[in-house]
Amino acid sequence: MFIKALLIALWAGITGIDNFNGLTHIHRPLVTGLIVGLILGDIQTGLITGGMLELVWMGMAPLAGAQPPNVVIGGIIGASFAILANQEPNVAVGIAVPFAVAAQAGITLLFTAFSPVMHKADKYAEEANLKGIDKINYLGLAILFVSYFIVAFLPIYFGADTAEAMVSKLPQTFIDGLSVAGGMMPAVGFAMLLKIMLKKEYTGFLILGFVLVAYLELPVLAVALLGTTIALYDFYNNKNKDNTPPPANSNEGVVNDGI
Amino acid sequence: MASKDINNPQINNTQYKDESGEKVLTKKDLNKMAWRSLFLQASFNYERMQAAGWLFSMAPALKKIHKKKEDLSKSMKVHMEFFNTHPFLVTFIMGIIAAMEENKSDTETIRGVKVATMGPLGGIGDALFWLTLLPISAGIGASLAIDGSIAGPIIFLIMFNIVHFALRFGLMHYGYRTGVNSVSMIKENTKLVSRAASILGLSVVGGLIASYIGLETTAVINAGEARVALQADVLDQIMPKMLPLGYALLMYFLLKKNWSPIKLIGITVVIGVAGKYLGIL
Numbered sequence: 001m002f003i004k005a006l007l008i009a010l011w012a013g014i015t016g017i018d019n020f021n022g023l024t025h026i027h028r029p030l031v032t033g034l035i036v037g038l039i040l041g042d043i044q045t046g047l048i049t050g051g052m053l054e055l056v057w058m059g060m061a062p063l064a065g066a067q068p069p070n071v072v073i074g075g076i077i078g079a080s081f082a083i084l085a086n087q088e089p090n091v092a093v094g095i096a097v098p099f100a101v102a103a104q105a106g107i108t109l110l111f112t113a114f115s116p117v118m119h120k121a122d123k124y125a126e127e128a129n130l131k132g133i134d135k136i137n138y139l140g141l142a143i144l145f146v147s148y149f150i151v152a153f154l155p156i157y158f159g160a161d162t163a164e165a166m167v168s169k170l171p172q173t174f175i176d177g178l179s180v181a182g183g184m185m186p187a188v189g190f191a192m193l194l195k196i197m198l199k200k201e202y203t204g205f206l207i208l209g210f211v212l213v214a215y216l217e218l219p220v221l222a223v224a225l226l227g228t229t230i231a232l233y234d235f236y237n238n239k240n241k242d243n244t245p246p247p248a249n250s251n252e253g254v255v256n257d258g259i
Numbered sequence: 260m261a262s263k264d265i266n267n268p269q270i271n272n273t274q275y276k277d278e279s280g281e282k283v284l285t286k287k288d289l290n291k292m293a294w295r296s297l298f299l300q301a302s303f304n305y306e307r308m309q310a311a312g313w314l315f316s317m318a319p320a321l322k323k324i325h326k327k328k329e330d331l332s333k334s335m336k337v338h339m340e341f342f343n344t345h346p347f348l349v350t351f352i353m354g355i356i357a358a359m360e361e362n363k364s365d366t367e368t369i370r371g372v373k374v375a376t377m378g379p380l381g382g383i384g385d386a387l388f389w390l391t392l393l394p395i396s397a398g399i400g401a402s403l404a405i406d407g408s409i410a411g412p413i414i415f416l417i418m419f420n421i422v423h424f425a426l427r428f429g430l431m432h433y434g435y436r437t438g439v440n441s442v443s444m445i446k447e448n449t450k451l452v453s454r455a456a457s458i459l460g461l462s463v464v465g466g467l468i469a470s471y472i473g474l475e476t477t478a479v480i481n482a483g484e485a486r487v488a489l490q491a492d493v494l495d496q497i498m499p500k501m502l503p504l505g506y507a508l509l510m511y512f513l514l515k516k517n518w519s520p521i522k523l524i525g526i527t528v529v530i531g532v533a534g535k536y537l538g539i540l
Contacts, residue, residue: 021297025419030411112524137312195514210500221382223465227375
C-alpha cells in the first residue's frame with residue numbers, strides 16, 4: 001500500500017502543478033481516474049469514476065475569480081476511494097467533494113502565505129536580478145508539488161474513511177469563512193491598480209465601468225469595447241487638436257512659464 | 260522649461276536611459292517566452308497574483324533588450340506590479356509588451372497597455388476555455404470513459420491541447436507583430452496613448468470590481484413581524500454590488516494611507532471567517 005500511496009501522491013504533486021501551470025489538463029478527473037486505476041490495478045472502475053467526477057466538475061469552472069472545490073484532490077480521492085473501498089462511483093463523488101473543498105481552503109491559505117515572498121521579488125527587481133525571480137518561481141512550484149503530495153498521500157495511506165472523519169471535524173464555518181474571504185480577495189488587487197492608475201480626471205470612467213456591470217450586467221468584454229470606443233474618440237479628438245499647432249503651443253508655453 | 264526637460268531625460272523617470280530601440284528579438288526568443296508562460300502561475304499569490312510568473316516569462320526578452328542594468332531594473336519593477344489575466348491567452352499580451360519594450364516605450368504606457376488588456380483577455384479566455392473547449396472535449400471524453408473506454412481520457416487530452424498550444428504559441432507571435440506594427444505610433448503619441456489606456460483601463464477596473472469581487476451579506480433584520488433581508492431588501496435596492504464597490508474603495512483608501520497589501524489580505528481573511536461565524540457573510 002505504501003508504494004501505491006506514494007505513486008498516487010506523486011501523480012497528485014504533478015497534476016497539482018498542472019492545475020495552475022502547464023494546464024495540459026492531465027489534472028482533470030477524467031485522466032486522473034485512468035492513472036489511479038492503473039496504479040491500483042482496476043482500470044475499469046478508475047475510468048468510470050473519473051468520467052463521472054469529470055461531469056460533476058465540468059460545471060465547476062473557476063469563473064469570475066471564484067475557486068471551485070479543488071479538482072485535483074477531488075479526482076484523486078474520488079477514484080482511489082471507489083477502487084479501495086469498492087464503492088459505487090456515486091458514493092465516491094460524495095466523499096470526494098468535502099476533501100476537495102477542504103483542499104481549496106488550503107490553497108487559499110497558500111496563496112495568502114506566498115504574498116510576503118513578493119517583497120523578496122521586489123528586491124530582486126531593484127537589483128536587476130532575473131535569476132532571483134527564477135528562483136522564486138521554482139520555489140512556488142516546489143511548494144505546490146509538496147502540498148499536493150502530502151494532501152493526497154495521507155488520506156490514501158491512512159485510509160480514506162479516517163481522513164474523511166478528520167476533515168468533517170474541521171468546523172464547516174471556518175472553511176466557509178475562508179471561501180468568503182477568497183471571494184473578497186480580488187478587492188485588494190484592484191485597489192492596488194487604482195492606487196497606481198487613478199487620477200481625478202479619470203474617476204468618471206471607473207464609475208462608468210462599474211455601472212455598466214453592476215446595473216446593466218454587461219460582460220467585462222463589453223465594458224472593454226465601450227472603454228475602447230471612448231478611448232479612441234478621446235485619442236483622435238486630442239490628436240486632431242494637436243495638429244493645429246499655434247494654440248496648443250502657446251498654451252503649453254503659458255503653463256510652463258507659470259510653473 | 261520644456262526644452263530643458265527634453266535635454267535631461269533623467270527628469271522623466273518613466274523613460275529608459277538607453278533609447279536605441281534596436282530590434283533584437285528573434286522567433287526563438289518568442290518561443291522561449293511561450294514555453295516559460297506555462298509557469299505563469301508558479302508563484303501565484305493574492306498580493307500580485309501572476310506578476311512574478313509574468314516577469315519569469317518575459318525574462319528572455321528583457322535580458323536581451325535592456326543592456327543597461329538600471330533599465331533592466333526599471334523594467335523589472337514595472338513587471339512586478341499586480342497582474343492577472345487568462346493563463347492561456349496571456350502570450351498575446353506578452354508579444355505586444357515584448358515589442359514595446361524592444362522599442363523602449365515609456366513605462367507608463369507599457370503599464371497602461373498591460374492593465375487595459377488583461378481584463379478583457381481574462382473574460383474572453385473564460386468564455387473560450389471554461390465554457391466552450393473544456394465542456395466539449397471533456398464531455399466527449401467522459402462519455403467514453405463512463406462506458407469503460409480508455410480512449411476517453413486520450414481523446415480529451417489530444418483535443419484540448421491541440422487548441423491550447425496552437426493558441427499559446429500563435430498568440431505570442433501574433434501579439435508581437437501587432438506590437439511591432441503599432442509601437443512607432445504609440446511612441447509618437449505617448450501622452451495621448453497613455454491617456455487613452457488609462458480611460459480604457461479604469462473603465463475595465465470598474466467593471467472588474469462589479470463582477471469579480473464576491474461579497475454579499477446574509478444578515479436578516481427582525482423588525483417585529485417583518486424579516487428584512489439586508490442584501491436583497493436594502494442594499495440591492497440602494498445600489499447593486501454596493502458591498503464589493505465599498506470594500507474595494509476601503510482597500511484603496513487604506514493603501515493610500517500606506518497600509519501594506521499583506522495587512523489588507525490578512526484583514527480580509529479575518530473579516531471572511533469572523534463574518535461567517537457571526538452569520539452575516
